[in-house]
Amino acid sequence: MTSELIYICAGSGLVGLAFYRLATCRDMLLRVLSLNVLAVGIAILFLASARDAGMTDAVPQAFVLTGIVVLVAVTAALLALAEQIDRQRDE
């Protein structure tokens, strides 16, 4: 069992957990959290498959880095929307 397989299992485990939570939960904050966990799982899968005899490929690393930055932007936007929805519900 190579170390890549271990991390591939971890990554797909995260994807499965996030999918389960997304399908069963209504709370906005928890949904955002699950989407983040989903993205992290995909990131691990990507990089685990990019490993080739000890050296990791530079291009997928750039992809995942871009993905992380994009994800934080979308998360911030989602949370801003959620806060405003909540505030309007108060008024």
Next chain:
Amino acid sequence: MSDISLLVLLPLLAAVGAATTPRTSGIWGLTATALTATLAVWLTLDVFQDGARYIAISGWVAPLGIVLVADGLAALMLLMTSGVGVIVAIQAASWGVFPSSCASKDAESLRAGFWPMWLATLGAMNALFLSGDLFNIYVAFEILGLTAVGLTALSGTRSALRAAFDYLSAGLAGSLLLLLGVALAYGAIGRVDLAAVPMLADTIAGRIALAFIVAGLAVKAALFPLHFWMPEAHSSATPVASALLSALVVKGALYVILRISIEGGAGMEALRFALAVMGAAAMLWGAWGALRATRLKLLVAQSTVAQIGLITLAIGVAGDNLQQNGLWQAAALLMLSHALAKAAMFIAVGRIAEELGHDRISGLNRKELRPGAAEFAFAIASVSLIGLPPTAGFIGKWILIDGLIARDAWIWVALILIGTALSAAYLSRVVSRCLRGGPHVAANAHHPAWRIGDITALGLATSALVLGLASALPLGLLEITAK
């Protein structure tokens, strides 16, 4: 500075400018949109003369670098976006983004938000159409997802914000599916450029990757059954935002599905069949939703679901480029005609709602109000959407049905005809109530006053009509493929 790079960078720079100076954002918006439209025309003429063009960014060719490709299909999409964009932008400028019934103190901050969002949408869509790399397409979709949500959330009402949140969550889920597909594609063949899609379609791992990619795109294109976020989003946005969302933003995802299908070759048959089935289901489901809708905007949004189904059906049955059957050109033409007609419809609906004060379909025939230009624009746009001659919608459907008959695919033909009949049914709900005369109208009925909204809506609707007569031009453009 070539036109290809300016097509993306000019709108983005103008977006920065509009964001910095909110008071003059309208000027940034209008000039940038007009300039982008000119660039798109220039590029199209260039492609007509000299064939498809490539730019290898930074001098590195694929697969290491990113390649921008401008062939006939891309040029057509660029023209569509800029053309519809210019007219909708004029509309937005005149309305101040909102119909005049809105409080003026909000109007300025709304204007300040609209223009950067629209310009970023334009830049992102252009980047999408020109891109030749799957990961690049993913990043462009991220921009597009955020700008579309921004356009939805502009009006600030509770339903708009809720719809925007659902839209963004669905968009993120779609993007993650797309990213997962790109990761699997990398795992299968080690590269992610579009030219490698035929290689993907040849292996099992590659086909799974393509399935994930198309699934992510289907979420973004609001294809049934992944369309749940769409009707609310498009109907609670302001009319200008709805026009942009329905007419342009969904086309981005449909374009990429079409592009992948064309490149994919024979290995994608199962995927294409699935697309065709979902498209047919979407046509029927959207029509059902439109028949039951009580509000005008919701009806138009459901009709978008149905039309997206039709376009996806066309992509699914078209097969790949090698079969030389030209059906994928029908899909492209249907995209174009739908963009024109749907933008016209949403602007017309905005005007109708402005005059009446509400947009309930049951309350459309008020005795004191004669039908005005907006109602006529709606009717002409309906003609194109249903697909009656001589509109572009008719030409697209004709090519599609003709090709299907030639292949003895009677079930698909029957489904398309049922879809057409249903669209005639739900659109006539509106048109029959709007356009009335004779004994139904009171003696002292008056015409609503003319506004720019009427002119823009009529302009868009008429171009959908006229495009059918001039359809040789877009079809000729589509012939220019990148090889």
Next chain:
Amino acid sequence: MSLAFDVLLAFGVVFTAAAALGTHDRVASIAGFVVTGLLVALSLVRLGAPDVALAEAAIGAGLTGALLLRSAWRLKPAESRVSPPIDRIIVALIAVCLSGALAWAVYTAPGAALYPALVSERLAESGVTNPVTAVLLNFRAWDTLLEIAVLFVALILVRIVAPAHPQPVVLGELMLPFARIVVPMCAFLAGHLLWQGASVPGGAFQAGAILAGGSLVLMLGGFAVPTPRLLSWGMMVALLGLAVFAVAALSTEALTGTLLLYPDGAAKIWILMIEALLTLSIAAMLCLLFCGMPRRPLK
């Protein structure tokens, strides 16, 4: 030996994620998520991707955790609607099948390893020796440009939607000794990561994120009050990033005829200049995403 470490780490990642997603206490969920993020960063180091590990720790775990915590206090908890157990069992089964299928698909994928050879061939011409920086700012700089545009649009979206009075709450007296250590360290680390990113793991995004962290400490400690003036300065710096990158792209096209092709031999200088400006801009953008911006006051 290292295999045992990997197993432990991977198990930790999945366990903390499950704990974070399973608990009902919001703050505990977010704390669990941050721990998961840090463990994932360690896993990424084990997978040979230190640049990504830095970014995941700073942005994925750190900043995202901060954003979630901020919202956790402002959002009302949703009504807990418990789905019937049979529904949950079905979804759980689907989730298990999904992760199994995914793991199998990724593990058995043949993979052609095209990129490494291409990257190492052309690394010398790229102007830097860190392959990830070369990919981000030379080979695939167009992706990076569009990525800055994503941050820009998110910022505009937050400005449209967000409340009129951003108020990160001042955290109190214990922040002072913490800030005394952390803020100078952040400034130093950011500059260091930016400079060394050309040859070893580091770069603009990581440096920008750390700088943003330092600025947030300043704000949360009450040392820098988010007045409208300060916020609009921050907005200017944030917008500068996309503008400068786009203008740089256009000027490379004017100078050398190809989009984003740096002039011969000057690649390193161009990359460093763009990276420096991007660092400041990314820091401003991430900061503003956290604390929000006032809409233009309508007098």
